[in-house]
Amino acid sequence: MSSKLQVLTPQNSQIIFIDQQPQMAFGVQSIDRQVLKNNVVGLAKAARIFNIPTTITTVETDSFSGNTFPELLAVVPDNDILERTSMNSWDDQNVRDALAKHAADGRKKIVVAGLWTEVCNTTFALSCLNDTDYEIYMVADASGGTSADAHKYAMDRMVQAGVVPVTWQQVLLEWQRDWARKETYDAVTSLVKEHSGAYGMGIDYAVTHVHGGAERVKHGKRIGPNPAK
Numbered sequence: 001m002s003s004k005l006q007v008l009t010p011q012n013s014q015i016i017f018i019d020q021q022p023q024m025a026f027g028v029q030s031i032d033r034q035v036l037k038n039n040v041v042g043l044a045k046a047a048r049i050f051n052i053p054t055t056i057t058t059v060e061t062d063s064f065s066g067n068t069f070p071e072l073l074a075v076v077p078d079n080d081i082l083e084r085t086s087m088n089s090w091d092d093q094n095v096r097d098a099l100a101k102h103a104a105d106g107r108k109k110i111v112v113a114g115l116w117t118e119v120c121n122t123t124f125a126l127s128c129l130n131d132t133d134y135e136i137y138m139v140a141d142a143s144g145g146t147s148a149d150a151h152k153y154a155m156d157r158m159v160q161a162g163v164v165p166v167t168w169q170q171v172l173l174e175w176q177r178d179w180a181r182k183e184t185y186d187a188v189t190s191l192v193k194e195h196s197g198a199y200g201m202g203i204d205y206a207v208t209h210v211h212g213g214a215e216r217v218k219h220g221k222r223i224g225p226n227p228a229k
Contacts, residue, residue, distance in 0.1 A: 003108075004135060004164060008174040010050040013137075014099065014107040017044070017056045018089055018114025018121060020072055021065040025115060028144035030151035037069060039142040039168045042195030043113055044075040046172040049187045052111075053102040057082045057089045059120070087119050090127035099134070108134045111171055113142035118154035125158050136163045139171060169196055 006012065020040055025033050047054050054076050059065055061083055068081060084092040099110060110128065114121045121143055125136045138158055145151030155165055166174075169192075176188050193200040193216070207213040 006109075007177070008109055008111070008137065008166075008171060009177070010052060010175050012107055013050075013109045013111055013175070014053040014102040015043070015047045015055070015111040015113070016089070016095075016099065016124075017054070017068075017072065018112065018124060019057060019059050019065065020069050020113070020115060021058060021061065021067065022069070023065040024059075024120075025069075025144070027146045028115060030117070030145040030148045031141065033144070036142065036144050037071065038195055039139075040069065040113055041071045041075060042191060043111075043139060043142045043168040043171065044072050045191050045195070046168070046175065046188075047111075048075055049184055049191065050175045052175070053107060054079055055082065055095065055098045056080075057084060057092070057095055057114075059084055059087065088123035088127055089114075089120065090124050090131070099128075103132070103134060109137055110134050111137045111139060111166070113139040113168070115144055116150070117143045117145040118150040122154045122158055125163050126161055129162055137166050137171070138163050139168050140165050142168045169199070 017040065025036065028036060044054070056068060056072070056076070056079050058068055058081055061067060073079075082092065082094045082098065084095070086092060089095045112121060112125065114124070121138060125138060128134055129136060136158070138155065140155055143151070145154060159165055172188065172191065176184060179185060189203055193203055204216065208215055
């Protein structure tokens with residue numbers, strides 16, 4: 001049986017964020033950049049909820065790319081940041097060692113979110129697959145390319161090589177799997193309310209107007225209506 005038929009779990013996964021830096025984001029044209037950042041941070045928070053080992057890589061921080069998104073670093077403030085010069089993270093031994101450490105614990109499913117899809121993500125994915133027995137799960141909506149075509153054809157090329165395309169919310173819900181898992185239920189639904197757009201709005205509506213629950217924020221009095229005369 002193919003190991004790719006196994007779903008992602010908190011026990012078989014680790015995650016790597018590749019070059020989520022401003023200069024890299026400036027060039028992204030395949031996805032709205034604010035949506036991109038929302039998805040990256042949502043994915044990082046999902047990893048934190050499920051205690052997924054997290055690797056963060058950067059390229060040429062001081063000379064070119066700038067500091068990693070502060071919103072991402074705020075989620076994992078104690079993480080080391082692995083700096084490199086190569087566009088391909090797999091060329092850096094620190095990155096290989098970080099992934100190998102967690103793979104040795106059975107975490108051979110590598111969830112990847114990076115910039116740009118057609119360069120740093122693709123070269124990392126192909127090289128890693130070539131040299132190891134890891135699996136790559138590429139988070140398409142927490143990654144971005146310099147054009148829609150650049151992103152699409154990079155994803156196509158990786159899929160042909162065996163990479164599994166996913167989205168950030170798909171990863172979150174695959175890790176949760178069962179709403180009976182109450183130890184993570186509240187954290188997951190809170191994350192969805194904050195980062196999942198209409199899905200989160202729907203949960204807020206269901207809590208208050210279907211189940212009669214309280215609103216999740218305190219606010220001033222609701223005054224009116226008072227039709228003008």
